[in-house]
Amino acid sequence: MPRSIICNPLNLDYKYQELSTGDIQNVIFRESADPTVVLFNNSYLLFSSMTGGIWWSDDLVTWEFVERSELPIYDYAPDVRELNGYxxxxxxxxxxxxxxxxxxxxxxxxFEEVTELFPFWDPHLFCDDDGSVYLYWGCSNKEPIYGIQLDNESFQPVSEKISLIKADTENHGWERTGVNNDPNWFEDEYSKMVADHVGTAPFIEGAFMNKYEGKYYLQYAAPATERNTYADGVYIGEGPLGPFTYCSHSPFSSKPGGFITGAGHGSTFKDKVGNWWHAATMRIGINHTMERRIGIFPAGFDQDGILFCNQNFADYPFEIPSYKKDPQCINPKFMLLSHNKPVHASSETDNFPALNVTNEDIRSIWVANTNNPGENVYVDLGELMKVSAIQVNFSDFQIPFVKRIESEYFRNQHSKRFINMDSGNIRYYLEGSTNLKDWEMIVDKSETDLSLCNDFILMDTEKEFRYIRLTCLKMPYNQKFSVSDIRIFGTGNGKYPEEVSPTLRLDVNNSIIISWENQSSAEGYNVRYGIEPGKLYNSWLIYDQSSITLNGLNKGQKYYVAVDAFNENGITYGKVHSVNE
Structure with missing residues (x-):
């Protein structure tokens, strides 16, 4: 089995932060977001919010962590750029x-401090081919993204700031807030309260610039990091400060469905062999709004200079190519075998049942009654199946708040927080069986020093199992054992599902309602869509439903749609339809 296979969210030792807002909230949760990835001195460096340092990798597969306490690690949205060997x-x-x-x-x-600049949020430094340096910044539902030129030695401004990107929800449906880009749809009362307080205007944020074949691609995120529709769009310009033209294929990075959602506020980079990738923020948002993870997606520029990502099945395992490869040809390496399969647990807590372990939703969890070593849960695949990989997704559940001495906290106006670099490890072991009697060890992490909450285990060779059992031994903060999903990947024993023929209908606000006849042989559907029949660059993966409304579309554009049916055996690609056919 090639060792260059990964599965989103990335398998990182995400750090805990202990956040206190006085009497309002005291909570402990993991967070990593707003990633910038650069290739520097033949290593990939990954910087992200609330991490306390750097992850680095030689291959985009295995990552190691280095603490960097000399940096302002409590400031959000860290940005990095190579310039003159630094x-x-x-x-x-x-x-x-x-x-x-x-x-x-x-x-x-x-790191050493070079100079002071000025107050800003979500910065991004860009160096053009001629050595000129520019800074972009902005994160607001009232202010735009700005740009300015800096002196390439002192890094002080040498031009006036220019307004570059503003919200345009009238024409850009994907910038609208709310569940599925519906400003009137809130997931809970807290979300509605926040909207009542700050309004429903989107946050325009997370600027990032790439230059490709003489064009300048200014990327930005909207509408909000806590939404499933958090995405990145792009404006294309003739110069670093414009003028810029909106790319109607936007958003070029979006992941509104599937096991984990969100693909906004990221960075686009080229790897060692010339393939493009986009790293972005993925949402959990259960223990806290800012509970987030990191994903990496194949990306590229097509023959017309359109920036796009391949986010079809973006939370399934895929291979990092060792050669130059068309990003549209990077497909799932294995299919999911465990969706909605029966689950049995040693215990379960009210409202957090074991069946959540196979429902393909990172936001719902199983919680054991205790934190005693030996609590376990197993999945019944129903028959012997060829298993190639397993992703074990641990969660966090009501961690008691830790009171520290005041000098350990970082304080701002409304809160204090502490990034815990030594929160403890996740210890467990994973076994497989054909008969519930004889168990074979798949991986033994009973002595690990790591805390991998989205642990991806790639087997040396595929092996037939019917049952997969997780036995928990230890969790950070000695909390109860909690797992969102045990995702089992491999090869099914049956046939591909039947082809789907959807019906498309225009709705209000330039939305499209897509429906189809449910296929009994399908586990789910991947809805691909775009503004050209050969460029269906957006996608939405769904389970347990046979219709969807696309609200995040661009006004005045004709859209084309294909609905692919999939199951444990593979994907049946649907034909492309237009909305007025």
């Missing part, structure tokens, strides 16, 4: 002057 770093603060840091060897040597 990695330059900045992060966000609206209240204080932001500084620029640099290092020639970020993995082994500390």
């Amino acid at each position: 990695i330059y770093f900045s992060a966000s603060s609206n209240l204080n002057t932001c500084s620029l840091f640099r290092s020639k060897d970020p993995i082994n040597e500390p």
Whole structure:
């Protein structure tokens, strides 16, 4: 089995933060978001919010962590850019002057402060081919994204700031807030309360710039990080400060459905062999709004210069190619075998049943009654199946808040927080069986020092099992054992599902209602759509339903749609239809 296979969300040791807002909220949760990935000195460096350091990798598969306490690790949206043999770093603060840091060897040597700039949020530094340097910033539902030119030695502004990107919900449906881009649809009372307080205007944020064949691609995120529709769009310009034209294929990065949703506020980078990738923020948002993870997706520029991502089955295992490959040809390496399969647990807590372990929703969990070593849960695949990989997704459940001495906290106006670099590990073992009597060890992590909450286990060779059992031994903070999903991947024993023929109907606000006859042989459907029949660059993966309304469309564009049916055996691709056929 090739070792270059990954599965989103990335298999990282996500750090816990302990956040207190006084009497309002005291909560502990994992967070990593707003990723910037760069290839520097033949290593990939991944910087993200509330991490406390750097993840680095030689291959985009296996990552190691280095703490960097000299940096402003409590400032959100860290940005890095290579410039003259250095990695330059900045992060966000609206209240204080932001500084620029640099290092020639970020993995082994500390950063040094270069200069002070000015207060900003969601910064991004860009260096053009002629050596000129530009800064972009902005994160607001009232203000635009700005750009400015900096002196390439002192890094002080040498031009006036320019307004570059503003919200346009009238024409860009994907920028609208609310569940599925419906501003009137809230997931819970808390979301409605927030909307009542800050309004329903989208946050326009997370600028990132790439230059490709003489064009400037200014990327941005909307509508909000807590939404399943968090995505990245792009404007294309003739220069670093414009003028820019909106790309109607936007959003170029979006993942509104599937096991884990969201693909906004990210960075686009080229790997060692010339393939493009997009790293972005993925949402959980149960223990706290900012409970998030990182995903990496195949990306590219087509023959017409359109920036796009391949996010079909984006939370299924796929291979990182060792050669230049068309991103549209990077497909799932294995299919999901465990969706809605029976589950049996040693115990379960009210409202958090074991059946959640196979429902393909990272936001619903199983919670054991205790934190005693030996609590376990197993999945019954129903028959012997060829298993190739398993993703074990641990969750967090009502972690008692830890009171620390005040000097350990970072404080701002409304809260104090602590990033815990040593929260403890996740210890468990995973077994397979053909008969519920004889168990074979798949992986033994009973002595690991890591805390991998989205642990992806790739087997050396595929093996036939009917039952997969997870036995929990230890969790961080000694909390009760909780798991969102045990996702089992491999090869089914049956046939592909029948082809789907959808019906398309225009609805209000430029929305499209898509429906089809449910296929008994299908486990789910992948709805692909776009503004050209050969460029269905957006997709929405769904389970347990046979219709969907697309609200996040661009006004005045004709859309084309295909609905692919899939099951444990593979994908049956649907024909392309237009809305007025």
